[in-house]
Amino acid sequence: MADDLLAALAEVVGATHVLTDEGTTLPFRTDWTGRWTGECRAVVRPGSTAEAAAVVRACAAAGVPVVPQGGNTGLVAGSVPAVGSVVVSTRRLDAVGEVDDSTGQITAGAGATLAAVQAAAAAAGWRYAVDLAARDTATVGGTIATNAGGHHVVRHGMTRRHVVGVEAVLPDGSVISHLGGLVKDNTGYDLAGLLCGSEGTLGVITAARLALVPAVEQRAVALVGFTGTAAAVAAIGPLRRRLPALEALELVFADGVAAVGEARGARPPFDGAAALLLVEVAGSGDLLEGLAPVLADLDGVVDTAVATDGPRCEELWRWRDDHTDVINQVGDTPPHKLDVTVPLDRLGRFVEEVRALVADLAPAARLWLFGHAGDGNLHVNVTGLAPDDETVDRAVVELVAGSGGSISAEHGIGRAKRPWLHLNRTPEEIAAFRSIKDALDPAGILNPGVLVPERR
Amino acid sequence: MADDLLAALAEVVGATHVLTDEGTTLPFRTDWTGRWTGECRAVVRPGSTAEAAAVVRACAAAGVPVVPQGGNTGLVAGSVPAVGSVVVSTRRLDAVGEVDDSTGQITAGAGATLAAVQAAAAAAGWRYAVDLAARDTATVGGTIATNAGGHHVVRHGMTRRHVVGVEAVLPDGSVISHLGGLVKDNTGYDLAGLLCGSEGTLGVITAARLALVPAVEQRAVALVGFTGTAAAVAAIGPLRRRLPALEALELVFADGVAAVGEARGARPPFDGAAALLLVEVAGSGDLLEGLAPVLADLDGVVDTAVATDGPRCEELWRWRDDHTDVINQVGDTPPHKLDVTVPLDRLGRFVEEVRALVADLAPAARLWLFGHAGDGNLHVNVTGLAPDDETVDRAVVELVAGSGGSISAEHGIGRAKRPWLHLNRTPEEIAAFRSIKDALDPAGILNPGVLVPERR
Missing domain, CATH: 3.30.465.10 (Uridine Diphospho-n-acetylenolpyruvylglucosamine Reductase; domain 3)
Incomplete structure (x- = not known):
């Protein structure tokens, strides 16, 4: 049966695009965080939509689950295969057409x-x-x-x-x-x-x-240091309201910036800030002219670094963007990664509460907070935890849900957060998800175990 | 059975909110165009979400279809009740909360x-x-x-x-x-x-x-007359690309403008234009400073009228907005209304083709074209047709579909366009719609006969 399916798949996509060797399939079975590795029957790489359809049909006929996979950069194990499944990698479907200039x-x-x-x-x-x-x-x-x-x-x-x-x-x-x-x-x-x-x-x-x-004609980036979390969070509202060209609004903290500096062998543009906002505006004209008075009106500012030329903008962005790589290097086990939204008016309080919570539950662990604060979205990473111990993760998502927030701002539910979906979604909503899933996929072929809880 | 249901509904919402008299229910049974009137068992007006839920449950238990209805301003008979159904009017659920200033x-x-x-x-x-x-x-x-x-x-x-x-x-x-x-x-x-x-x-x-x-700080409106359709359509791309503050881009034609002028006893700002674009920009600063050079670069312009103060802007807008009322007054029967999108690069050709088509199929009828040209969206109204004769309607939607367009840009499918859905949607897509409908509404209680074709 299994061999019949593999032969059928090879017929569809060509034998070289049916990968079964354990070593070859490992990168497709292990997720971006390194925390999850699955098992699969094969990784299949269709070269056209017709081939992808034929692959799905063959798997459905054999009753074998299909796990769609793109770049496999997900963070919630949503593309980690279940035992016995076939991973359908879409990477060969990489054609990029011409831009239609009349519609953009x-x-x-x-x-x-x-x-x-x-x-x-x-x-x-x-x-x-x-x-x-x-x-x-x-x-x-x-x-x-x-x-x-x-x-x-x-x-x-x-x-x-x-x-x-x-x-x-x-x-x-x-x-x-x-x-x-x-x-x-x-x-x-x-x-x-x-x-x-x-x-x-x-x-x-x-x-x-x-x-x-x-396309963006010009941009300006400001890294603004604040005396504390409360001051940084209080600045989010005014920045959003007063900067129509606001393109990004990111929040980082002193410990993360220090770790990035250490890893890069670089000094931050200024010292003494407990919390920092990275503000990007993009558009045309003199962006600084609009930005400067808005920044000048903020309370609790320690210092500000501003850039308008490309390399200097990139340089300031690295104090934010390098967080992920630096955190991934900490300790011997992969970080636990959560990605949450809380209502803006609860964000400051949430930062204090989550710090207290982690200090209490896992005194030896380190908590890293950073993210897209303009949306109320924080990435909550914890290093120094045992890979399978989800005590802290669970406590954090419960705190988030209790704060009126979302347990997944942008990463999705996948396998990792499926047990916690009920914290954000009512039984009626989950039943609706299940009905839609069952309607379009009555045999449960596509990515079973991901997102939608089983019907009870 | 029917009386039992009405009694149960009266129990839920109060007897005064269960309307059964033919005269009282008429406005809820007749659509905005006046072309369609349906029959219903009752119109029920719940005063809360809990009441609305109880109404749906009571109807579902009795196997009686439910037709949800808001302002009943639809144009495709989507809220016209099927015989024996219960109209659930949501108009009493009219609470408007406070604006959350931090999130808008x-x-x-x-x-x-x-x-x-x-x-x-x-x-x-x-x-x-x-x-x-x-x-x-x-x-x-x-x-x-x-x-x-x-x-x-x-x-x-x-x-x-x-x-x-x-x-x-x-x-x-x-x-x-x-x-x-x-x-x-x-x-x-x-x-x-x-x-x-x-x-x-x-x-x-x-x-x-x-x-x-x-909120918009300022706006400017320009009515720009062109020598012909081709010139007006050719201006759409540059206006979209060069005016980031573009807030509306509407297309009208000489005959429609003349009819509006006649109805209002007013003279258009200028004569001699075959096709006219209404351009609105909104934002801050001197909007005319950005608008003037862009308008000056357009080809085939006959004349332009520009306004920046509120009343003058409204005055220019009426040459577009009054089209619907004026067309509704033409002839003894309601106009046939279609609402289509065609790709921008086909829009000019479509205008010529639809004119030829209507002249050919219904020489005594009048065709009115106007709409949101910036989106490729045209309202195609035809007056002087028999209410039930859909020969012209069908030919127009077939022309649209053959032009790569959508047979419903913004009005939806409702009952009126359901027979033509297959012109835009493949059997696979329609099957997916049907699966979703059956999953969430297995008994077919909600608005049967609207949008989703029956499973074949």
Whole structure:
């Protein structure tokens, strides 16, 4: 049976694109965090939408689960295969079309990286507004399946806003395709929006029509140090209201900045700040003219570093962006990563509470906080915990839910957070998810064990 | 049975809110166009979400279809009741909350009018970006259920983009509610987005959390006359690209402008233009300074009228906005109304083709074209046709589909366009719609006959 399936898959995609060797498949079975490794029957790499559909049909006929996978940069084990499944890697579906200059849209294969789409957009004088640290590996399909967020959500919204249409293989192997690029098109349910954020449980996305935004003419970045968390959080509202060109608003803390400096052998632009906001504005004209008076009005500012030229902007951004790499180097075990939103008016209090909570539950562990504060989104990383001990994780998500927040701001639910979905979603909502899942995937072929809890 | 149900409904909402008299229910049974009138068992007006849920449960228990209805301003008979159904009017659910100034969000009941939400937003220094001519009657719930478009889509997108979360009664009478207002919240399928545009077939929306945009400080409106359709359409691309503050871009033609002038006893600002674009820019600073050079660069311009003060802006807008009323007065029968998008690069050709087509099929009829040209969206109205003769309608939607366009840009599918859905959607897509509908509404209680074709 298994051999029959592998033979059928090789027939579809060619034997060289059916990977079964344990070593070869390891990178497809291990997630980005390094915390989870799964088992699979094979990794299959279709070279076209038709091949992807044939692969899904063959697996469905054999009753074998399919795990769709893009760049495998997810952080919640959503693309880690279940035992006996077939990983369908979309990376070969990496065609990137021409930018349509009249609409500012582009069609890209699911396997194209964010960086490839960004480059194609930039070459035509446009910009793909979805951007995140894993841009060189994360794919169009994966970022749609997870409704990825990133640095520019505060201005441009999550990935869903940028998806005009998708092409996807449904669990029965049929293909839906709606890539015509019409922005106004009220002809039925929003299948593209539903697939966006469905984490590979409803379809294998094979291509997408994406909306671009005008290229940035100029940008300015300010790193603003505050006396404490309360002052930094209090500045978020005024910055959002007074800076229509606000492109990113990130929060970091003294300990994270110190660790980045140590790793880079570099000194931060100034000392003495307990909490720091990275503020980016983008647009045309003299951006500093608009930025300077707004920064001058903020309370509790220790010092500010400002940049307008590209390299200096990048330099300031590294104090934020290098957090992930630096934290990954701490200790012998992978960090526990949580990604939460709390209402802005609870953010300051949440920072204090989560610090107290971790200090109490795991005195030997280290807590790292950073993130997209403009959206109320904090990444909560903890190093020095045993890989399988989720005591701290659970306490943090319970604190988040109790604060009216989301236990997953942008990473999704995957396998890792599925046991906690009920903290954010009512039984009625989860039942609705389950009904939709069962309707489109009655045999449970696509990514079982991810996102949607089993019906009780 | 029927009497039992009415008694049960009266128990829930109070007898005064169960309307059964033919005259009293007529406005709820007749659609905005006047072309369709349905029959219903009763119109029920719940006063709370709990009452709405109890109404749905009672109808479901009796096997009686439920037709959700907001302001009943739809144009595709989506809220016209089927024989024997119960209309659930959400108009009493009209509470409008306070604007949350830190996030720019507001919670509103489904029965609140667009105008009420706009007023509440304006009073707090914000703006609800969804706007359309029926604003005084159209409701939050109805505009979400139909994913309404309107004047500002070219800048702000359709209604779906502004919906942060919804509260709704599902077909089984359970209530889902996700009004916490978190913009980043990847915890499951996008139920709000799915309900948006589902035309009352998946749930009765009872409230919504809406995202606002900053209030407009200033605006400028230009009415630009062109020598012909080709010149007007050719101007759309440059206007979109060069005016980041572009807030509306509407297209009208000489015959429509003449009819508006006749109806108002007013003279257009200039003569001799075959096609006219209404251009609105909104923002801060000297808007004319940005607008003037862009207008000066356009080809084929006959003349231009520009306004920056409120009353003069309104005056120019009336040459566009009054089209609907004027057309409704023409002839003895209601106009046939179609609402289509064609790709921008096909728009000019489509205008010529649809004119030829109507002249050929119905020489005695009059064709009126106007709409949101910035989105490729044209309203195609035809007066002088027999109410039930859909020969012209069918030919137009076939032309649209053959041009790569959408047969419903913003009005939805309803009952009126359901027979033509297959022109835009493949059997695989329609099967997916049907699966979702059957999953959430297995008994087919909610708005049967609307949007989703029967399974074959």
